Amino acid sequence: MAMPSPPQQSLPSRSARTRERILKVSLALFNHQGETNVTTGHIADELNISPGNLYYHFRNKDEIIHHLFAEFEQVMELAPNQVSDAASAMEDMWLYLHLMFERIWAYRFLYRNLDDLLSRDSKLKSHFNIIIGHKREAMIALCHALLAAKAMKATDDEIRALAENVLVVATYWLNFEHLHARPKNKLEAEPDPEKHLSRGVYQVMALVSPFLMGDAKEHLQHLMENYVE
Amino acid sequence: MAMPSPPQQSLPSRSARTRERILKVSLALFNHQGETNVTTGHIADELNISPGNLYYHFRNKDEIIHHLFAEFEQVMELAPNQVSDAASAMEDMWLYLHLMFERIWAYRFLYRNLDDLLSRDSKLKSHFNIIIGHKREAMIALCHALLAAKAMKATDDEIRALAENVLVVATYWLNFEHLHARPKNKLEAEPDPEKHLSRGVYQVMALVSPFLMGDAKEHLQHLMENYVE
DNA sequence: GTCTATATAGGGATAGAC
DNA sequence: GTCTATCCCTATATAGAC
DSSP states (O other): OOOOOOOOTTOOOHHHHHHHHHHHHHHHHHHHHOGGGOOHHHHHHHHTOOHHHHHHHOSSHHHHHHHHHHHHHHHTTOOOOOOOSHHHHHHHHHHHHHHHHHHHHHTTHHHHTHHHHHHTOHHHHHHHHHHHHHHHHHHHHHHHHHHHTTSBOOOHHHHHHHHHHHHHHHHHHHHHHHHHSOOOOSSOOOOOHHHHHHHHHHHHHHHHGGGBOHHHHHHHHHHHHTTOO | OOOOOOOOTTOOOHHHHHHHHHHHHHHHHHHHHOGGGOOHHHHHHHHTOOHHHHHHHOSSHHHHHHHHHHHHHHHTTOOOOOOOSHHHHHHHHHHHHHHHHHHHHHTTHHHHTHHHHHHTOHHHHHHHHHHHHHHHHHHHHHHHHHHHTTSBOOOHHHHHHHHHHHHHHHHHHHHHHHHHSOOOOSSOOOOOHHHHHHHHHHHHHHHHGGGBOHHHHHHHHHHHHTTOO
């Protein structure tokens, strides 16, 4: 007598599962080894599937990258909170930055060879620039809100330059820290990303700090003191 | 009767000339196309020599990169002037930064894939970190001099964070600007690098500016107003 | 010093069996 | 969906003639 097949309901198909596994493992390998150093063969090996199977699920390596980038683009859509009172604005900003750094960390392979990656794919390039554009707008809007709340003192030129520097530091901070990293000897797991992220937030806040006034300034200084290593 | 051979004096040998030409053309191609996109074949083609000939002069592509890096390392050794009076300190700093950006520009291929480049060659990595270390020290010393001259107001923590941010912006500014660049359609020559360099100086100075006092602040603001585009 | 010819290796990608 | 086998192409690097 036939065994009733187990209820499959909303379980993903075997195919979908393999597809997801490919994306997940690719992301992990890209982040750890650098995208250029990871071949389709490596990915297949890691998954114990054949290269042919991988190419059944993705036309080519670029398509994998595109999917990962689409994920990244989506998680980066989050916008900062509106400014209410000056003090909590600083906490909001701190948390927002931390979230952004976490997400950049999760897809850090994109930033490792940003120039090459975007140069060889104009679609990625334009999408990345759109993300940057949104962040620039958000930062400038935030400054104007702080200005209106008398929590900041800065000219328009200063705000423009500040926003640009915030973008540069936020974009490249993790890269910059990685330059100092010892070449990883063994299988030592990434040592505590949290430290890099918090340091990134700190550095960005250090850009904003000198333009603050009153409560906001005081509150931020308090926050920053707790993060000096 | 024998023709007297022309005076050869200090003329470089044919061999040395080819060697120099290889370095020069490699640098140009690396900067324009990105090092990873330039093969030994491309370099040989551009010079109208054979690949074999190229490998007579350099054991491999890495050796070419090493020589170019050594050149870069040497030109980056320049240190900023000592602080005399506050006003001229600002001009000195401006000029010094401009020189640094010019030199980074001249070897910008190194920065394009910094992470990959340094990851696959630990010697380059350690030398690059030494350069960064020197710049960090120079920046901190400069701040202390400005502090002593009552031209700056900042805590030690602020100076540390400032120096780090100066390094990040100086290191990645040209890269960051390049992200916005339209994909180069034709043989359009690099459009006016000078603009990028000055903008980089401006952005770095914008980091320092909020910590300045008195003459120095006034003088820098005057300098910066002339550079707002 | 320079060239031609070629060896070698690796990665991306496909065809066709199962 | 998955595997095996294989093709193709490109890049590095070398050998040996001139």
